[in-house]
Amino acid sequence: MTEWLIQQLIQQQGPLCLVLVTLMVMEHFFTARIGIRLMYKLWWMVPVVLLMANLPIPGISLPANSFTRYVVSGSVAVNVSQNTVWLGLWAAGASCIALYLITQYSQLARSIDKPMTGIKNTWFARRATTPMLFGLFAPRILLPASFTRLFCPVQQRLVMEHENTHLRHGDHVWNALALIIVTVFWFNPLVWLALRSFRINQELACDNQVLRQKSPQEKLLYAKALVACAEQNSSYLTTYPTFGEKSTMLKRLNLINKPNSASTVAGVTALAIAAILTTHTALANLPANDIQADKVNLATPVKRVPPVYPDSAALANQEGFVTLQFDITETGATDNIKVVKSSPAGVFDSSAVKAMEQWQYKPRVQSGKAQRQTGILVQLDFKLATDDDENAANNPDIEKINVAKAK
Numbered sequence: 001m002t003e004w005l006i007q008q009l010i011q012q013q014g015p016l017c018l019v020l021v022t023l024m025v026m027e028h029f030f031t032a033r034i035g036i037r038l039m040y041k042l043w044w045m046v047p048v049v050l051l052m053a054n055l056p057i058p059g060i061s062l063p064a065n066s067f068t069r070y071v072v073s074g075s076v077a078v079n080v081s082q083n084t085v086w087l088g089l090w091a092a093g094a095s096c097i098a099l100y101l102i103t104q105y106s107q108l109a110r111s112i113d114k115p116m117t118g119i120k121n122t123w124f125a126r127r128a129t130t131p132m133l134f135g136l137f138a139p140r141i142l143l144p145a146s147f148t149r150l151f152c153p154v155q156q157r158l159v160m161e162h163e164n165t166h167l168r169h170g171d172h173v174w175n176a177l178a179l180i181i182v183t184v185f186w187f188n189p190l191v192w193l194a195l196r197s198f199r200i201n202q203e204l205a206c207d208n209q210v211l212r213q214k215s216p217q218e219k220l221l222y223a224k225a226l227v228a229c230a231e232q233n234s235s236y237l238t239t240y241p242t243f244g245e246k247s248t249m250l251k252r253l254n255l256i257n258k259p260n261s262a263s264t265v266a267g268v269t270a271l272a273i274a275a276i277l278t279t280h281t282a283l284a285n286l287p288a289n290d291i292q293a294d295k296v297n298l299a300t301p302v303k304r305v306p307p308v309y310p311d312s313a314a315l316a317n318q319e320g321f322v323t324l325q326f327d328i329t330e331t332g333a334t335d336n337i338k339v340v341k342s343s344p345a346g347v348f349d350s351s352a353v354k355a356m357e358q359w360q361y362k363p364r365v366q367s368g369k370a371q372r373q374t375g376i377l378v379q380l381d382f383k384l385a386t387d388d389d390e391n392a393a394n395n396p397d398i399e400k401i402n403v404a405k406a407k
Contacts, residue, residue: 035262
């Protein structure tokens with residue numbers, strides 16, 4: 001499980017980084033040309049690419065026409081993987097971020113004071129320094145206590161329209177998804193930069209919707225409301241988009257003053273890039289057809305647990321072998337272990353199977369995805385002698401491993 005999780009986190013980085021860099025470049029340089037609303041919708045690419053990268057792929061049967069033999073004797077030191085350490089570091093970072101988000105959410109929820117008279121689903125909150133949409137399953141619009149004092153009636157109407165646009169767009173859901181992605185991939189600096197770009201696009205999309213048919217005077221009052229909110233905004237609520245976010249202020253004011261000059265060519269190009277990236281990710285998830293069985297059969301374990309030599313066999317001075325057939329899963333674990341042949345029959349079978357259940361292999365990777373291998377054969381030769389067996393010394397296909405022998 002540890003190796004599988006670490007492998008999955010690493011495998012996602014390629015397509016994730018590519019789509020994040022593409023979107024950030026588009027947002028920073030081409031938002032006006034692509035179109036504000038279309039640019040915001042293109043952020044769909046992030047969950048779509050992550051989904052495409054994790055689509056289940058058809059199982060591939062990789063037959064093994066020969067088997068590897070291991071001579072079991074002596075003692076062995078089991079390989080210790082460092083994946084457990086990396087998993088612990090990742091879990092610690094993700095837990096800290098999740099704890100911070102939960103604490104911030106609960107503190108803000110407890111600060112909700114009273115509803116605003118005459119406006120549905122709108123509440124005053126002590127910790128809210130600017131208007132915001134808060135909550136996932138039952139979202140509310142939260143206002144600072146100074147809302148009616150800071151803004152004139154026209155500005156209040158425009159601000160409320162902005163927050164209700166967030167609600168209609170379902171931005172509370174997309175913000176939650178963005179925070180989940182940041183929590184899972186916290187170690188990737190690109191996700192933090194992309195979060196800022198995503199938030200800029202989100203606010204610009206709402207601004208564009210609210211001001212689409214507004215008069216120049218209303219646009220001016222709206223811009224002044226943005227500046228007033230930025231002056232009141234606190235650095236505390238960094239994980240919740242607020243109406244007056246300082247980091248988005250300059251770009252929002254510039255696009256309010258300049259007419260939207262979206263280009264059809266730029267929009268079509270952006271859509272084509274999005275289609276190419278998602279299609280490429282989906283195709284990369286498909287298995288290739290040119291898998292060579294002779295290379296697949298060279299499956300080498302990265303972790304081997306020695307079988308326990310049965311007491312009865314040791315006392316009777318018995319030696320023998322067990323030939324096992326098994327599968328190697330996408331995570332490198334063994335599965336579907338079966339005894340094909342053993343001698344003496346039934347003497348070493350249980351010990352061999354129990355040991356093989358704990359073996360770990362390096363997964364077969366094809367086109368960037370781990371593949372399941374079936375029909376792998378391994379023979380364990382149980383020998384009481386502690387020195388090298390003559391056959392093992394003369395046969396390069398036989399490797400010596402150790403066993404915990406009965407005392």
